[in-house]
Every structure is written in C-alpha cells, then in structure tokens.
Amino acid sequence: MRIRRPARRSSRSNSLFVAALLASAAVALTGTAPALAQTSTPTTFPTAQPGGDPAAPFACFPGDNYDPDVPSPEAFLGYPLGSRFTRHHDVIAYLNTLADLSDRIVVREYGRTHEDRGLVIATISSPENLANLEDIKAANRRLADPAISDADARAIIDANPSIAWLSFSVHGNEASTVEAALISAYTLAAAEGPEADELRRNCVVVIDPCINPDGRSRYVAHYEQTVGRVPNPMHAAAEHHEPWPGGRTNHYFFDLNRDWLWLTQPESRARVAAYREYLPHLHVDNHEQGYSSPFFFGAGEKPYNQNIPAETVEWVHIYGGSGADRFDADGLLFATEERFDYLYPGYGKVLPCYQGAVGLLNEKAGHGFAGVAVEVTDSHTLTLLERTRHHFILNMAFVQTTADRRAEQLARFRRFFTDTVEHARANAETYFILPSSDPEATARMVDLCRRQGIVVERLTGQWDARGLRSYRTGEATPSSTLPNGTLVVRTDQALGRLARALFERSTFVEDNETYDITAWSLPISFGLDAAYSDEEFLAPVRALRDDEFVPRTWPAIADAIRAAAAEQRLAELGPDTPPTAWLIDTDAYLAPALLGRAIELELSLRIADEPIAIGDTRFPRGSIIAHRLRNDAAKLADFLAYARALGLRVAPAATGLTDEGPALGNNANTPWDIPRIALIRGGGDSYSFGHHWFLLDQEFRIPHTAMDASQLSAETLAQLNVIVLPDATTLPGSTADRVRDWVRAGGTLIASGSAASWASGTMLELSDSNIPGPKPEDRPAPSTLTFEQRRERQLEDAVPGAMLAATLDATHPLTVAMRPGAGPNAGASPWIGVLKDGGRRLPVGDSGYVVARFDQGGYIGGLISERNRRLIAGTPFMTHHSLGRGNIICLSDDVTNRAFLLGPRRLLLNAILLGPSL
Numbered sequence: 001m002r003i004r005r006p007a008r009r010s011s012r013s014n015s016l017f018v019a020a021l022l023a024s025a026a027v028a029l030t031g032t033a034p035a036l037a038q039t040s041t042p043t044t045f046p047t048a049q050p051g052g053d054p055a056a057p058f059a060c061f062p063g064d065n066y067d068p069d070v071p072s073p074e075a076f077l078g079y080p081l082g083s084r085f086t087r088h089h090d091v092i093a094y095l096n097t098l099a100d101l102s103d104r105i106v107v108r109e110y111g112r113t114h115e116d117r118g119l120v121i122a123t124i125s126s127p128e129n130l131a132n133l134e135d136i137k138a139a140n141r142r143l144a145d146p147a148i149s150d151a152d153a154r155a156i157i158d159a160n161p162s163i164a165w166l167s168f169s170v171h172g173n174e175a176s177t178v179e180a181a182l183i184s185a186y187t188l189a190a191a192e193g194p195e196a197d198e199l200r201r202n203c204v205v206v207i208d209p210c211i212n213p214d215g216r217s218r219y220v221a222h223y224e225q226t227v228g229r230v231p232n233p234m235h236a237a238a239e240h241h242e243p244w245p246g247g248r249t250n251h252y253f254f255d256l257n258r259d260w261l262w263l264t265q266p267e268s269r270a271r272v273a274a275y276r277e278y279l280p281h282l283h284v285d286n287h288e289q290g291y292s293s294p295f296f297f298g299a300g301e302k303p304y305n306q307n308i309p310a311e312t313v314e315w316v317h318i319y320g321g322s323g324a325d326r327f328d329a330d331g332l333l334f335a336t337e338e339r340f341d342y343l344y345p346g347y348g349k350v351l352p353c354y355q356g357a358v359g360l361l362n363e364k365a366g367h368g369f370a371g372v373a374v375e376v377t378d379s380h381t382l383t384l385l386e387r388t389r390h391h392f393i394l395n396m397a398f399v400q401t402t403a404d405r406r407a408e409q410l411a412r413f414r415r416f417f418t419d420t421v422e423h424a425r426a427n428a429e430t431y432f433i434l435p436s437s438d439p440e441a442t443a444r445m446v447d448l449c450r451r452q453g454i455v456v457e458r459l460t461g462q463w464d465a466r467g468l469r470s471y472r473t474g475e476a477t478p479s480s481t482l483p484n485g486t487l488v489v490r491t492d493q494a495l496g497r498l499a500r501a502l503f504e505r506s507t508f509v510e511d512n513e514t515y516d517i518t519a520w521s522l523p524i525s526f527g528l529d530a531a532y533s534d535e536e537f538l539a540p541v542r543a544l545r546d547d548e549f550v551p552r553t554w555p556a557i558a559d560a561i562r563a564a565a566a567e568q569r570l571a572e573l574g575p576d577t578p579p580t581a582w583l584i585d586t587d588a589y590l591a592p593a594l595l596g597r598a599i600e601l602e603l604s605l606r607i608a609d610e611p612i613a614i615g616d617t618r619f620p621r622g623s624i625i626a627h628r629l630r631n632d633a634a635k636l637a638d639f640l641a642y643a644r645a646l647g648l649r650v651a652p653a654a655t656g657l658t659d660e661g662p663a664l665g666n667n668a669n670t671p672w673d674i675p676r677i678a679l680i681r682g683g684g685d686s687y688s689f690g691h692h693w694f695l696l697d698q699e700f701r702i703p704h705t706a707m708d709a710s711q712l713s714a715e716t717l718a719q720l721n722v723i724v725l726p727d728a729t730t731l732p733g734s735t736a737d738r739v740r741d742w743v744r745a746g747g748t749l750i751a752s753g754s755a756a757s758w759a760s761g762t763m764l765e766l767s768d769s770n771i772p773g774p775k776p777e778d779r780p781a782p783s784t785l786t787f788e789q790r791r792e793r794q795l796e797d798a799v800p801g802a803m804l805a806a807t808l809d810a811t812h813p814l815t816v817a818m819r820p821g822a823g824p825n826a827g828a829s830p831w832i833g834v835l836k837d838g839g840r841r842l843p844v845g846d847s848g849y850v851v852a853r854f855d856q857g858g859y860i861g862g863l864i865s866e867r868n869r870r871l872i873a874g875t876p877f878m879t880h881h882s883l884g885r886g887n888i889i890c891l892s893d894d895v896t897n898r899a900f901l902l903g904p905r906r907l908l909l910n911a912i913l914l915g916p917s918l
Helices: 011-030 073-077 088-101 127-131 133-143 150-159 178-189 192-203 212-224 266-278 309-328 384-405 406-426 439-452 496-503 554-563 568-571 591-601 631-647 686-699 732-746 753-764 788-795 866-871 905-917
Strands: 105-112 118-124 163-167 203-208 282-289 359-365 371-377 382-383 430-433 458-461 463-470 476-482 487-490 530-533 541-543 581-584 612-614 617-619 624-627 650-653 676-682 705-707 723-725 746-752 801-810 830-839 849-860 874-881 886-891
Touching: 011 309, 073 088, 073 178, 073 612, 088 105, 088 118, 088 178, 088 212, 105 178, 105 266, 118 178, 118 266, 127 133, 127 192, 133 150, 133 266, 133 406, 150 406, 163 178, 163 266, 163 384, 163 406, 178 192, 178 282, 192 203, 192 384, 203 266, 203 686, 212 905, 266 439, 282 384, 309 359, 359 384, 382 384, 382 439, 384 406, 406 496, 439 487, 439 496, 458 487, 487 496, 496 568, 530 554, 554 631, 568 631, 581 631, 591 624, 591 631, 591 905, 617 650, 624 631, 631 650, 676 686, 686 905, 723 753, 723 905, 732 746, 732 753, 732 886, 746 753, 746 905, 788 866, 830 849, 886 905
Parallel strands: 163 203, 163 282, 282 359, 676 705, 676 723, 723 746, 746 886
Antiparallel strands: 105 118, 118 203, 371 382, 430 487, 430 530, 458 541, 463 476, 463 530, 581 624, 581 650, 612 617, 801 830, 801 849, 849 874, 874 886
16 A cells, blocks of 8 residues: 655745644643743644734734733633644633633533533623623514514614524534634634624624533543644544544434434533523534535535525525635635535524524534544645634624624514414414323423424314324325314414424425435324314414423432332232232333333233223233232332333232233233343444433433443353344354354344344345345446436435334234324324335345334335335334244334434334343
C-alpha cells in the first residue's frame, strides 16, 4: 500500500500550524498555557480573513472591541480555542463566569442527562431585554395564539425583539460545534460598539452549547486517551478512529437528532420544554459531516414535508443567502440544496418549523474522524480551529439577519399560526382515539401532545360521524358512531400542522431520495384504536383536565407501592380464608414490567393458555396466575402491590376450579420459566443495541445482562436461558456453535433485523428457498445498466422506513395482549403497523410458526417500490422455530427503533419474557 506523504506547506503556513500544535502540547505536558493577551484568540493559527489578518479569526463587529472585564474563552480555559476539545464541566464553568461578569447574559440549567450531566442554555441580549425576559417570552407566546386580535399582535411585533436559538453538538462527536458555542457566547456578551448594541436590542439569542454532553464526553475521552504529544493528521492515527459505539449518541445510544418529535430521552424532554418557553423565530442546528465535505447550509434538498408552509421554506432560502454572502466575502467553499431533506419531523432543523421557527441545518466538515487536525488533501489539513471559526461566522451571520429583519420575522411568526388555522378550515382533517385503546398507551400519546403543544379534546357525547376512515386500510365507512369519551385531535389549532404531520396515516413524499424513515403515523405506531376524517367536525367537545391521561412514571409507581404499607399488603394473604391464587390481566401496556419484577422476586407463576372465567370474573389468555402456596408471602404481597401500582387488573380466586377454561393448576396453564436474559452488545448496530437496552433497562425495568458475544462461554451460557441479538449482531463461528448447542438444550435465541436473517440461515439452516411468496424476477445484470439505470435500481430496492400492516396469529402464545382493532379498524385478528427498513424477507421452515405475517396489500405509507411491496406481501414478520428443546424467534425488523413503536414492540417483550416457557 502506498503511504501518502505529508502535505507540503508554505514555510509560514507550516510554522504557524506547528506552533499551534506545540501550544497544545505545552498545555498537555505542563498544565500551563502560553502567555495570552486579552484578545479573542491567539495569533498562532493560520486563518483566512478579510484583509488577510490571521490575528483575529473570530472578528465579527467593526473594531472588534470587547469588554475587558469579561474573559475570552482562551483567557478562562488556559489554552487557545481550537487547540484541544473543551470538557463539558469547563463549558458550564465558562458560561457561568460570563453570566457572573456580564449583565448581557444569563445561564440556567434546564435538565440533566442519563449520566447526570447538566444541560444549560445561555440567553444573551441587552441588559434591558434580559430584565424583561419573562415578559418578552410571554408576549411572544401570545403572538403564537391565533385568537389574539390583529391590534394586539401588531403591538407585540412593534415592541418585542426577535428570538434566535442556536443548538450545538446534538451528536457528541461533531465536536467543533461546542467550541463555536463558546466563542459565540463570548462575542455576543462582550462585544462593544453600536453595532453589537443594536443587535442585542433587536434580538434575544439563546445558546444551547451541548445538547448531548454524555456522547460528547465519550468522544473527548477517546480523543484525549489516544492523541500523542501533538495531534497527528495522518488518517491511520488512533485518535481518528473511535471504538464502538462512538460518541454520536447519548448514554443509551439514541440519536438525539431523531428524538425532537418523540421525546423519549430526558435530554429531549427537558430541551423542548425550555424551547417552548421561548418559541424562537430562528433555530439553527449545528452539525458536522464527513471531513472531506464542504460546509452545507441553507436550503435542503427535496422532499420537504408538505405540512411545512411555503413561507417557512422561503425564509430558509433567505437565511441561506445571508450565509452565502458571508462565506463568499471570505472566499470559503460551501454547498446548499443537496442531500439534507425536510421530510421527517423529528430533526432539530425540522421540528422547530412546526413550532413557528425557521429551522436551519449547518453541516461543517469534521465529525469524529477529524480530531484536532486531519489531512484532507496534500494541500489542506482541516483543523479544529477552522471548523470552529466557520461555524462561528455562519451562526453570527444568521443572528445578524434575525436582528436586522426583526419585524419581518415576528410578522412571519404570527402568520404561521393564523395561516395554520385557516389552512385546516379549508383542508379539514380530524383524528379520533377510541376509548377501546390501551389506557397507558393513550396517556403517553396525550403526554406527547401536551409536551409539544398540541391540544387534545374529548367528546362529551356520542357522535354519528360520516366518512370515518380506518388507519388500517384508509377506507371510509358510510357512517359510524364514536362513543362518549373519544379523544379528538383537530388541525384547526395553533400546532395543527404538527398534529397533521404526526397523526396523518400516510405522509406525502414528493421525491424518492431521502435519507431517513418516511412513515411514522402516531396512532399506528402506538397501537391505538383510532380513526380519522376529512369531513367537517362539529361535535361537542371539552378540553382535557391536567389530571386526565397522565402516564405512569417510575417515581409515581414507587410512591404508590410505598403508600400501601407492608402490613396492608400482607393482609390480603390471610389469615381469614385467603385466596387460592390471584389472576392478573396482562392485556395492558405496562404488564411486561410486572414480569420483570417477578424475575427479581423469583416467583412461581403460570400463564393462562386460554381465557379463564370464575363466576363473573373473566381474564384473557396470557393472564398471570400466582398461587399463594407456591410463593413466599412477603414476595407475593410485593408482587401484587406492584401490579396494582402499574394499573393492572388484579382479582383473587377463592378456588382453583374455573367456570370456563382449565383449572388454575392444570398443565394447560403453562408454568412460567423465569427468564435469565443476556443482551448482546458490541460490533453490531449501536442504535439497535441502545434501543433494546433502553427498552429493558429504563422503560420496563426487566433484569438482564448486557455483554459482548465473546463472553458467551459454556459457563456463562449455563446461567442464561434467553439471548437477544439486536440488529446487525452476529456470533462468531465457535460461539455460534456453542449457542446452537445451548438452544438445543432448551435456550431461547431472539434476533431482530439482519441478525434475524443471520439466525435463520446459520442457526436454522434456512435459505431463500424457504421464503414464502413470489420469487424475485430475473432482472438485467447490473453491468448491463447505464449509470442512471443503476441509480434508479438502487432507489427501487431501497425501503427507507415504510409502514406496512402485519396480521398476527391470534392463537400463538407470543401474541397474547395484542388487541384486535375496534371501530373502523376491526378485524378477525390483531394487526400491527411495522416500520419496514430495507427489503429483508424472513424464511420459515415447515416446522416453524409464522407469528406475524405482512398483509397482502398491507401498504400504509412511506417509500417502497411496487416490486418490494409484491415481494414482501405474505412473508413473515415474526417467526418461531423449535430447535431441539429450545426456540429461535426472529423479527424481520427492529421494533425498538427510536422507542416510538409502542404497539409492535410488545411482540419482542413477549418473546423475551415468555419465550423460555414455550
């Protein structure tokens, strides 16, 4: 292999670059920074500047004067900005110091991460604006109310400053953005002169310096542990290669840039709550991409979500133009209108567009590979300083545009909400959640809407609806009666565009090239009984009370258990004719958590294989039977209290005899084998592992052990009866052999996504010939296609997250608690919406069971070619095979994806918790 020689630089450029690296090394070796003048940056880095002055790479305002009492980042941190990465605690400390020394900035903590790091925002403006900040925010929120008068709106537009929110480092290894946040905060707080004063009078700037401190700290730790005496720009250097899982994601490996919509992570929930206090007019989402790419900003590529108004898109172009002017002035390279679309609502650049802002994306070259310096070409080494400076000048250009066009931005912001209501009245669509839906899943839907600002109402009586449509088929029914208590989400409200984007059955996609999922309908994803209508809605409704549909949280569950004293819990076990057993209905969202508690308590339970009736008490199949004499009294009392705190239906049974179904002690009611679970990590899809981990560890608190595949020794396998393989996770040869023998001896292997394809082939020895349905037709060889034809074939083969319906085998033990639809969604068997990612198809052997199968004609929404629809229709989504005395359970797609598929993921939980009992 040819080794590329280091780039030859000019003597001045080379000496400056080496000086910069040596300055960094001096800090690392001695802990002492070189002597610094009280300026915004040192003079040791080469930078392209108007006029060619490398001494002020962060110059912004004429004269570049700063308050001498406010320290620059370099003066505070003790090293030149751009010579190393700033640790999170130092970021917080510096911002707090700015707030202590300047009356132009206030800093507040708005949340904590999984690893208990602080999340902060710095609000910067004139002292007068900061003194009236709460009034400014309240007036701005009133401007977002379509019901206020034009006169009141005009008064706010005339008086209020504009608001710009700058977000940095949602991906932890896109690390220059945090450095840019620091110099931006300093410049906005310390810059002196009439131009800076005018900007602060006209604009309130909010800086979130690090959205993802846990991921960034993981990345910075890797870099600091691998970098040598000076940064090494050679590609092969260890500092440029993060180990699995990398620093992009948060503690549970969630991509927080996909969580702005679903709010599954504490960082997202806290951030959106703070964001909605301000409702900014501009939101800038700062990222990095591949280290050899140009700086992308401005207008994205199609598809744009059709729920984003045209005026918002026009303003994206306006800001893109201001950025282009600034970059052109420096002769800097940039790109726009490519690759980054505005379809999926969960991005940091897109969700704000539904909250009234102009959402922008900045993508500078860099990313985790770049380190402090990386060679891009023989003539260009990309430095952390360059990345920091380019982010800084672009963000400052956008802030300046927001200040200069203050009144225009506020007027546009006002029109966003009034036009939303007018648009909905002309293009009606209303969504209905039926009372037959799972109460806890419904509560989580309501909670999500509340957090996002979407109003949910409730019918106050029955309503005979015309043209009600099924989420399963999209077809209209001639007439249908919606019962009292049905929840209603209308689009003629301030956040109606977001409601439509979230609740519509199928999203219109104008272009088939997109880089993310293309379907996400909330009612289907949450497994709710729901319907929608495009007819005018005139039924009487009332607003929900704050105490209605509140989801259970783990602190609240713990409080409920503590509230039931131990003596009270034990009282129901005796001594006066205590029950023989207790029945617990598991047809509820949180029921898997109860089996998680049973694992901890090591209880002896049975699972009802058929519906059971004792007198007037009826319980469905899958219900838990807990016998009194088979369990320790204190543990059983704890278990029953836990069940009630989870909101599950619990009933005592005075006798083991039943009026319907087998006797409670019959073998027909399967003895429950306590799962001993291993979740395999490392090497596979880190997102999928993290989503599985979060599901078990946080959402349902099911005891498990996360381990690398290398730990699956014979001794370890003897302690397990369940192994879970996330997407893209496989087992090496000798380990696969041991696990196959372990399955034959009674173990249960559960695999999702491409891991399911691996397990089907390697463990079960199934091939493409075992895939039911039509076979792929012969197509011309790729070598016979033109460049454009091959590109079209790639698009035809891609399935970037489409929603397909799958019907469940209602008799299989793993489909317990999967409800058949009600109302317009009613069917003979329960069904789920599957987020199909890729064209993967599962085989099934003659001895296997198809637990869930993709419907013929089951397309719901998203991008998928007619060819792939035909090939996937009728194939399994979930299979169950016996192998010796054990089981292999496969799911063609990952139901833990982004933690929003509340409906289909019950199948995975059933497999984990009930699989050993099959």
